Amino acid sequence: MNKFYQEEYLNLTKILNMLNKKYSTLIYAEHICGRIKSEESVISKLNKKNITPTLENALDNLNDIIGIRIIVRFIDDIYSVKECVSNDYEVINEKDYIKKPKQNGYRSLHLIINYKFNKKNYPIEIQIRTISQDSWASLEHKMKYKKEVKHLKLISSELKRCADEMASIDISMQTINEMIHSDLEEVTL
Amino acid sequence: MKVLLCEDQESLLQAMVEMFRFNKYEVDSAQNGKIALELLESKQYDAIVMDVMMPYIDGITVVKKLRENNNETPVIMLTAKSDIDDKVLGLDIGANDYLSKPFDFKELFARIRVITRNKEVKKLQVGDIILDKNTFEIKSDIGCFCLANKEFKLLELLSTSVDKISSKKLLEKIWTDEDEIDESVVEMYVIYLQKKIKQISTKVKIKGKKTTGYFLEIK
Numbered sequence: 001m002n003k004f005y006q007e008e009y010l011n012l013t014k015i016l017n018m019l020n021k022k023y024s025t026l027i028y029a030e031h032i033c034g035r036i037k038s039e040e041s042v043i044s045k046l047n048k049k050n051i052t053p054t055l056e057n058a059l060d061n062l063n064d065i066i067g068i069r070i071i072v073r074f075i076d077d078i079y080s081v082k083e084c085v086s087n088d089y090e091v092i093n094e095k096d097y098i099k100k101p102k103q104n105g106y107r108s109l110h111l112i113i114n115y116k117f118n119k120k121n122y123p124i125e126i127q128i129r130t131i132s133q134d135s136w137a138s139l140e141h142k143m144k145y146k147k148e149v150k151h152l153k154l155i156s157s158e159l160k161r162c163a164d165e166m167a168s169i170d171i172s173m174q175t176i177n178e179m180i181h182s183d184l185e186e187v188t189l
Numbered sequence: 190m191k192v193l194l195c196e197d198q199e200s201l202l203q204a205m206v207e208m209f210r211f212n213k214y215e216v217d218s219a220q221n222g223k224i225a226l227e228l229l230e231s232k233q234y235d236a237i238v239m240d241v242m243m244p245y246i247d248g249i250t251v252v253k254k255l256r257e258n259n260n261e262t263p264v265i266m267l268t269a270k271s272d273i274d275d276k277v278l279g280l281d282i283g284a285n286d287y288l289s290k291p292f293d294f295k296e297l298f299a300r301i302r303v304i305t306r307n308k309e310v311k312k313l314q315v316g317d318i319i320l321d322k323n324t325f326e327i328k329s330d331i332g333c334f335c336l337a338n339k340e341f342k343l344l345e346l347l348s349t350s351v352d353k354i355s356s357k358k359l360l361e362k363i364w365t366d367e368d369e370i371d372e373s374v375v376e377m378y379v380i381y382l383q384k385k386i387k388q389i390s391t392k393v394k395i396k397g398k399k400t401t402g403y404f405l406e407i408k
Contacts, residue, residue, distance in 0.1 A: 099388065101332050164326060165335035171384045172337075175377065 004039035005055060012036050012066055015117055019068050019124065026070070026084060028077040030131055034068040063093070063112045064125035071134050074174045078109050078128045085126055089113040092123065098133075098167075104156065105163025106140065107133045132166040190305065191215040191233070195225040195248060196240045196267065205238070208294050222246025229255060233262075236305050238297070239284070240267045241275045249278055256283035259365045263304035267292070315348045316392035316407040329389040336385070339363050343378050344386075347395060353402035372399060379403055 002009035016034050024032045037045075042062065046053040051061055058065060070081055078098065085091065093112035101107045108129040115122040129137070140159055143149055192214050196202040202218055209216045217232065219225035223245040229237075237255075239248040252264050266279035266287040276287045285304045288297055313320040318329045325341040327334050336344070342363050346354060356372040364370050376399045383395050397403035 099331075161324070161335055164333045167332075168334040168336055168340075168385060171334075171388075172381045175380050175384060179377070 002039075004042065005036070008055060008059070009036070011117060011120075012122075015115055015122055015124070016066050016068070019066070019115075019126075022088075023068065023070055023081075023084075026081060028070075028072045028080050028084075030071045030073055032068065032070050034066065037062070037065045037067065059122075063123040066115075066122065066124045067127065068124065069127045069129070069134070072128065072130055074177055075130060075170050076174055078130065081128045082109060082111065085111055085113060085128075089115060098129075101163070101167070104140065105160040105167075106137060107163065107167055108137065130170050132170055136163050136166055190235045191217075192301065193217050193219065193225065193228060193232075193234045193237045195219045195222070195238065195243065195251070197221060197243045198240075212298060222248060222251045225251050226254060229260065229262075235262070236301050237262055237264045238267060238301075239264050241272075241279060242269070249275070249282060252279065252284050253282045259362070265297070265300055265304060313345070313348060315405065316390060318386065318390045318393055320345060320348060327385065327389065332389045334385045334389065336382075340378055340381055343375075344382055344395075347403060347405045350404070353397060353404045355402040356399050359403070375399070375403075 005012060013036065016036060020032060020034050023029060042058045042065065043053040045062060046057060049061065051057050072078055072081060075098065082094075090113060091111050092114050093110075095110040098107045098109055108127050111126045111128070113124050113126060115124050136159070143152075143155060143159065149155060192209055194202060194205045194209065194216055195218070196205060197220050199220065202220060206216055206218050217228055217234075219228055221244045225237075225239070225243075226246065229251075239252060241248040243251075248266060252266070255262065255264070263285045264283070266276070266284045268275045268279065268287050268289055276289075279287055286300050288300060311322045313322070318327050320327055320341070322341075322345070325336045325338065327336060327341075327344065343359060346359065346362060356375040359375045360370070360372050364374060379395055379397075386393050386395065392408045394406045394408075395403055396406045
């Protein structure tokens, strides 16, 4: 039994496993991973929002207690996965950081879905991104959580440049993939 | 700024070298076309002043070879006052400007400034996007992509041309280092660019077809 989540932990684990199982069979999914937010992260996030860090408050106020990440090969696959998710669940929020990347270069599609389980509503965050976007994000994550980074400014600007290069390559790869399957005239813009 | 001065009259060449250095230009000099070509093979210049009549290899041939090798360094031809044919020929084979001898140095420097002006522009505003020649980035308020070298050149060529450019011409200008390649590569790169531009721009579009050529539409 988890100290913070108590009995709720079993529900969360069940939901996570069901979602994992459901989406790992998607043809677009290169791989999929998920997690239940750690007690430490929940408390820190609630504190930042000036909310008393209790389990009830966490369930009421946080949308990413359960987080699923679906990694795909091509940009278009992201939107195909989104369509599948939207057909399966009610999407209550969407943030498209591919069409509007974050300033640091971060690209990904974030959906919050409403998952009904045991007559309760659970908001769940689903992040969908390409292999290259995922590889970039894991490196950026390393930098963000390292306490002291030498040459921070240089590394940040180089990461931003890499993000823009990778995004460009992702589109080129998408086009090549379409070409393999059709004539150039049929490639969609 | 680094300038190559090509002139066979030794006294004039010497005077040019001194005047250019006095005006803070970095200069190399060549007394004939052969030396000029050797220098151009090993060094990069921002501008070239080229006399038409020179021994061994004349100025026209040097400029022709330069352009055949896709070296786009701006060139001012120095011609004899009466020789209209030399002026026309020089401009036709790719010189950017000409000046008749005898000339005033003030005018020569002004013309150098003009032909190098575009080269100094490192950022090109095209509709709502900016092309950064230093980083090969295309940027807008929405986002940014770092393009591959040939992609960037393609977009740059389309942005600086008023007319449609044929696939053949684009292939010749950009894919200079590859022999066994056909025009479908141009089409492919155009599609890459169309998709990328679509993501960050609401005003710029590459229009056209493989058969008719391409152009940039800015709303």
